[in-house]
Amino acid sequence: MKNEYYPWGGEFTACKLDGCVAVVLLQIEYTPTSEVAIFGPLRTENIGIEKIVANVISNPHIRYLVLCGDDIRGHRSGSSLVALHKNGVDEQNKIIQAPGAIPYIENLKSQAIDRFRDQLEIIDLIGVKDKDKIDKEIKECIAKKPKCFGEPYIAIRIKPEITVKLDDKRALHSRIVVNYMGKIEKRGG
């Protein structure tokens, strides 16, 4: 299935498998041509961006990322995505010069971010809601017929290491225990 090409899941529509364009929708009701590879909305400036990065580098045919519509107030997710592509992240995993409220990329390795920056060219149409104009930009990208970037890059989601091994099954969580009646206490008193 087409969606297997996009390992992180999310609220997107997969179209042409070897399409070269991904379209990011920012508060806009718009369906691009089925010649694009994938399109879908972006909401948050952290987890939302991570999903987009993971789901475009997994398809090496995608070479253009078109952002259109109005950026989300406060979150500034679209502008934060542009900043990630332009500047990368700092040592705290914060997107450098991102205007969003919490612009942290915590679940992707730096190699995945590097790959995103190398593989994709950003077409920044933030603020543009004219569908004809967006169609035209997408058409121009497709007409360039860019080469496939190479092998897919399957980004591994970084997960905190699970270190808790409990013999006491009364626990809801490693920090607390619950007795048979439902009284909660901190583990170890």
Place this chain on the structure above:
Amino acid sequence: MFLFTKKQEVFDISGIKIGGQPGEYPTVLFGGVFFKGEPDFEKEKKNIQNMLDLSQRTDNPAIPDFFIKKEEYVEKIVDFIESTLPKNYPFSIDIIDPAVKIKTLDALDERHLLSRTIYNSIHVGITDKERKSLKKHRPEMAIIVAFNPKDKSPDGKIEVLENGAHLTDKGLLAIAEEIGIKKILIDTAALAPGENSGASIAAIPVIKEEYGLPTGCAIHNVVEKSNWLKNFESARKTVDASSNVNIALFGGNFAIYGPIENANLVFPTIAWQDILVSEYMENYFGIKPSDNHPRRKLF
């Protein structure tokens, strides 16, 4: 249903009490006003009245949670708060953009409304300007959202409260203390399906036992982001309202239940759940429901 060993704080804002042991005080319900699109004042006036009526009928306290998305809305919405809510009635302001937050704090101070204000919210994205503004115009109560972008588990949520997970210079609790806000509610940050969405519920008893602070979340966010549920349109509202019972069941004190239009479903659902919890808590642990509790009103 649980009883906590740690002493549970109960905070009062304009007569509404939030916190305590499960079964002690009713779940406080925050309904989103101006949730989507441009502000429609006439519509929301009716919705607020309806929510307040439901609150009177069930005894679950209602807090209108005002979304303010643009700077140009600030004055109009503050006017609306002043003219629409009953005298001294508490409310929360739900704002993402730091510039809008600062402008709103300024306006609320000017109108002497800060003693009724719940600030929604302090999180790891807090800016220095926002901190300064909060010190200058201190709201009575604040919600801290325990969102940790790198660890969505209950431990990660505690990490941001304790030390800011290296995203802020100090923990969010210390930031609130530095600002001088003493009445703190913890929102366990409900995330989309696939992002450890259940952790927002599991974290409630963990955080309450750790800090004793009133705790809850906006579990509605998980429902809103469940794409598959769009294929079950007739069930969607029911799932949305009933998702909030998880909060009360796990010992939580408040639910930010999404758009105020959902009040008709949410209030009776949570009143029912609060009665269920209260019966067990009194029978096993001797926790008596407060004078204003759905169990006293409806049972």
